[in-house]
Amino acid sequence: MTLSTPLTGVVPPVCTPLTPDREVDTASLVRLVDHLLDGGVDGLFVLGSTSEVAYLTDRQRALVVDTVVRHAGGQLPVLAGAIDMTTPRVLDHVRALTEAGADAAVVTAPFYTRTHPAEIARHFRLVASASAVPVLAYDLPVSVHTKLSAELVLELAADGVLAGLKDSSGAEGAFRSVLLGRRAVPVPFSVLTGSEVTVDAALAMGADGVVPGLGNVDPAGYVRLYAACREGDWERARAEQERLCGLFGMVTAGDPGRMGGSSSALGAFKAALHLRGVIACPVTAEPQIPLSPRETEKVGKHLAAAGLL
Template sequence: MNRFYGTGVAMVTPFDGSGQVDYASLRKLIDHLIDGGIDYLVSLGTTGESATLNKEEKKKVWAFTAEVNNGRLPLVAGIASNNTHEVVEAIQHFETNGYDAILSASPYYNKPNQRGIYEHYKAIAEAAPLPVFLYNVPGRTGSNISSETTVKLAHDFKNIIGTKEASGNFDQFNHIMRDKPEDFLFISGDDPVTLPMIALGAVGVISVVGNALPRQFSDMIRLCLEGKFQEAQKAHFDLIEFTRLIFADGSPAGVKTALKQIGICEEKVRLPLVNVNDEVAAKIIAEVKRIVG
């Protein structure tokens, strides 16, 4: 599973001025990320605004991404829902060609208890034709996958191979790292705290920042994984303001502003998301110019 070490990028979905998927820009983004040295791609995670794409659009984006990637990097598909039956059905009908794993965010809004979360992922694990990553992001879902539930799922289902952790709870991280199976992958889902998470034992990150700054961010992650934390710390500090800004007025609107500045795609997002405000946009653009020229 070391193909999922390092920097994965939760890719944005580019839209044109009329709000349709912009496939030419998606091709540019994929090549930009690969040329930037990232380690694997995540298609239609939450950063890809998957909640606003219909089934046919998702199918086309997944197929196009696999075609353009053409086996150059490992590829992960984001497939999630707060309806367990729906996500199981989507996984059963997913065209796996070109894909290496599935990333599934925990159910949002319903606020299931830990038994419900366990049963949700049990159903996914039993249906999935590919390895599965859990995704814990309480700030968006409204519920937390506890360390006990994460570890139980990791021990009970061999095809649940890791977790993307974005709870920000280091006590929880400690318990997962202590009790998980040795080969279960602990991955940061939160760009600003990836460095200390790797110090604790995380094997990398699934990043938003990496969309715009793949070389800078993946180089920092490699230094961390090599144990060169003093060098990595310099790069980490250099990216702090950019990282703060791209989340300051909504994600992925912030990173799409940066991507427009470097000529990858338009900043268009789909409602209910809107573009970042003018003040934040100006600061993002200034940071991009400072970092990449």
């Protein structure tokens, strides 16, 4: 399978099911892939934030990519995160995911080290020059503490360094600047939103697709939303988006007094998949804190309200 250019549609960042002892549950991962395929998604993104990439060992990362690529069997593109602190480490991940058969690498700006825009640009150029597969930028300032400017993204796109952008910055003005500036980019370049709750607005602005963590739970809902927007049926799109906004409320099920936002959100996605019978165990990677039975019950209520239980 080759990466379509530009990449379009619904490309969920695939959760990584774990066993009670925190090993990758490949049987549940295969069921999750089937669940997403049955929902009609257009691609799969493994080893992103929703995949708990930061918590996985290199061995576990390799197992995830290999399992998903083999099971997808070329039916749709598989993107894989090559997310790490510095260029040499990212290049190691790019080589590994390429050997496993992934169709593209998704890369953030460097982090932990203090960086300058010139160093971030150099990072992407070095990664792309050494990569046998297309490279997409992942704008995730909440985690890497650097916002990719529209100017930098468009410069790298125009030079053929980047094949696309996954924007999870939440900065809608900057997102629109990329979409407007893309008109002058002489090569195909895909722009995807990472927001679950403003997909209709992003597609109306000209985005090519969406990478929704909540798409693990309700892939068919995001596929319907995308189709409604592409058909110009904005009333139907708004109704579907508002239903998904209600469902997204599950990410607040965890008590903020005892856990962080990632524990709550990722725990909710996994609890929902467990309640829907897709994965065998809802545990998240250490040191995240698991949801309590009462918090899991809240997730179930969101599922029921969205017509998913």
